[in-house]
Each structure stands twice: as structure tokens, then as C-alpha cells.
Amino acid sequence: MGIAVLGTVSFGMQAQVAVKRIYASPQQRIASAVWAGDTLYVSGMTAPPVTPADKVKGTPALFGDTEEQTMGALTAIETTLKGQGLTMADVVEMQVFMVGDPAKGGKLDFAGMNASYGKFFGTAEQPNRPVRAAVQLAALANPNALVEIMVVAVTSK
Numbered sequence: 001m002g003i004a005v006l007g008t009v010s011f012g013m014q015a016q017v018a019v020k021r022i023y024a025s026p027q028q029r030i031a032s033a034v035w036a037g038d039t040l041y042v043s044g045m046t047a048p049p050v051t052p053a054d055k056v057k058g059t060p061a062l063f064g065d066t067e068e069q070t071m072g073a074l075t076a077i078e079t080t081l082k083g084q085g086l087t088m089a090d091v092v093e094m095q096v097f098m099v100g101d102p103a104k105g106g107k108l109d110f111a112g113m114n115a116s117y118g119k120f121f122g123t124a125e126q127p128n129r130p131v132r133a134a135v136q137l138a139a140l141a142n143p144n145a146l147v148e149i150m151v152v153a154v155t156s157k
Contacts, residue, residue: 007044024086038155040090042080044097047072048147061144066101067112069147074120077151086153088120089128093152096134101146108136113147 020035033042047069050059063069078088098113100106119157121129130151140148 066109070116090153
């Protein structure tokens with residue numbers, strides 16, 4: 001009987017978690033990030049074009065190889081984190097979604113992704129490394145993307 005009473009008391013004292021959604025623009029269909037208590041969930045980020053499209057000359061935007069796209073995605077994530085008062089050192093989990101690089105015969109460029117990853121994590125300036133999963137897909141929603149990365153960050157106390 002004493003155990004049942006303790007269980008009831010502890011469950012009744014659980015705190016509500018505050019949830020705050022961050023949108024890059026009012027038209028955005030998904031949140032860029034979501035705070036749940038002290039944890040920030042950042043939506044999948046892809047790299048911006050390395051060179052923008054030139055509509056006058058009719059040239060398409062170029063997005064670069066896996067290494068360049070990883071650098072662009074991680075830089076976008078870093079910007080999102082900074083906007084919320086966090087840094088890459090606060091990242092505790094990372095999910096990397098990759099497709100084969102057509103310039104490499106459709107082969108996955110894991111080394112290229114890791115080269116850019118190593119500039120943000122496990123360095124002398126930022127020794128923290130998150131848990132990570134890397135998954136190969138047939139395609140990403142953005143047809144120009146070779147890499148999409150989402151992270152979870154937690155505020156340090």
C-alpha cells in the first residue's frame with residue numbers, strides 16, 4: 001500500500017514541459033526548430049547553393065559535392081543554434097541523411113561528409129561529439145541535395 005501511495009504522489013508532481021516552435025517565416029509549413037523544455041530539436045537542414053542560379057544567363061544553381069553540402073548544412077544548423085543561444089557544443093544527437101553523389105558514379109561520399117563534420121566536432125576548440133546516425137537514401141526531397149542533417153541540442157546547466 002505504501003508503494004502505491006508513493007507512485008501516485010510522484011506522478012502527480014510531474015511538471016509540464018514548455019514547447020516553443022520557431023519558424024523562419026510565417027509561410028513555412030514546418031518548424032525550423034522546436035524547444036521542448038531544455039531540448040532544441042532542429043529540423044533537417046540542407047545546404048544553400050554554392051553559386052546561385054543566373055536567370056539572365058540561364059544557368060542553374062550549383063550545390064557542390066557532399067563535403068561542400070555538409071559544410072553548408074552544418075553552418076545553417078550552427079546559425080539556427082546561435083539564434084537560440086546555443087552552440088555546436090550543445091548538440092547531443094545528429095542524424096545524417098545522404099544520397100550517392102552523381103559526380104562519384106552515384107557512390108556515397110561518407111569521407112566527404114566526415115571531412116566537414118570534423119571541422120565542427122571533436123576539435124581542440126570544440127571537443128564535444130554527438131551520437132550520430134548516417135543513413136543512405138535513394139533520394140532526398142530537395143533534388144539538388146546530397147546531404148540533409150537534423151540535430152538535437154540541450155542547454156548546458
